[in-house]
Amino acid sequence: MTEIRGWAAHGAGKPLEFTCIDVGALGPEEVEIKVEYCGLCHSDLSTKNNDWGMSQYPVILGHEAVGTVTAVGEHTKGVKVGQRVGVGWNASSCMHCHQCMTGQHNLCAEALPTIIGHQGGFSDKIRAHWAWAIPLPDSLDISAAGPLLCGGVTVFEPLAVMNVRPTDRVGVVGIGGLGHMALKFARAWGCEVTAFTSTEAKADEARGFGAHHVVATRDADALKRAVGSLDFILVTVNVPLDWAALTACLRPNGNLHVVGAILEPMSISAIDLIFGQKRVSGSPNGSPPAMAAMLDFAARHQILPQVEHFPMSRVNDALEHLEAGKARYRVVLDPDFA
Known part of the structure; x- marks a missing residue:
């Protein structure tokens, strides 16, 4: 035994x-x-x-x-x-x-x-x-x-398999157990990195982890300023989000990639994807x-x-x-x- x-x-x-x-x-x-x-x-x-x-x-x-x-x-x-x-x-x-x-x-x-x-x-x-x-x-x-x-490989893998380039502008949604590692990896990958957080008190920590910019997701004006600015957005949280606002932050040919285990269906407009030739994807570990x-x-x-x-x-x-x-x-x- x-x-x-x-x-x-x-x-x-x-x-x-x-x-x-x-x-x-x-x-x-x-x-x-x-x-x-x-x-x-x-x-x-x-x-x-x-x-x-x-x-x-x-x-x-x-x-x-x-x-x-x-x-x-x-x-x-x-x-x-x-x-x-x-x-x-x-x-x-x-x-x-x-x-x-x-x-x-x-x-x-x-x-x-x-x-x-x-x-x-x-x-x-x-x-x-x-x-x-x-x-x-x-x-x-x-x-x-x-x-x-x-957690580390979960946020690292998308950078490789989704062909994220060092010249890309990358957003990370959620500065938690996954997100703080994603900021570190994306910064070391060579990207310009934007952190999205609902907790404004985390802004300085997010910058310390590698974010060049921080967007407060509860600030409608801040979200508007981010429209059309990112090539790749990595969602690390497991709660429903304002998917329309996030997809609006993508540039043409941008990709919204999910690694947080969100249990609820994601409501995303097909029109928003079609006219910007945008994509939604996900990956495990x-x-x-x-x-x-x-x-x-x-x-x-x-x-x-x-x-x-x-x-x-x-x-x-x-x-x-x-x-x-x-x-x-x-x-x-x-x-x-x-």
Whole structure:
């Protein structure tokens, strides 16, 4: 019997409880990792509460885990015991479909989320397929690197796959856990960056994260001044917005790209898209190659999230802190098992 000790949800909306779960023998292509830090993401909260209707209980949450490889299966490749790696939103994929074979593993129909049908990183150890255990650059601070593996790649990937150019003017909507990292990445990408925020008190912080300009979304005049000014707008929030006002801020051929898990339908005028030849798109997290590229880029530019640390034994306090909107801007849990 192989047990993982961690903090598990046993039902929708219930506090996490310390739990031991038998996960069986290590698979031939799996690696086992001693968790040293694990980021807390809003997706953990959504999974805890079954907001998406696909949670499976009991589940140890946490999908931004970093640590040291302690065991490898007999058919593992490219990862060795003692290496520092990270695991993000997915723990495995089929490795033989078209998406996997073309480097888009995150779009695999059989991709296994780390915290849905699998045990996550609010634990003493975590397992993943070797391809999804991403080596960490030595120059990145491991104590803050965890959130890059989900939130970081989620906002980095659109810059690459949507062909955002360094000469583009990029807007980032929402200066939170995702948005503050998006500002850092877009600035390092070479873009002129505009932050959209409903909280004017965040303006100075947004500039510190890389924004050249800040637009207060509750200021109608400020929104009017931004009309027709941006090539690419990245939406990082998970709440309904004034979609007409945002699409108006796009230049011709502009793209409104969504990475925030907004549950309500988006009401967007076809006419607004047609006459400006504008686009609306979305993307999930990222594949192993994308995650590795993001980590290399982050190491080159020393991009890390701004984090707060909680001991893992206070995970329920950390979840309340996140749900109350008090996190500035990502939370990382430090294992403190006896």
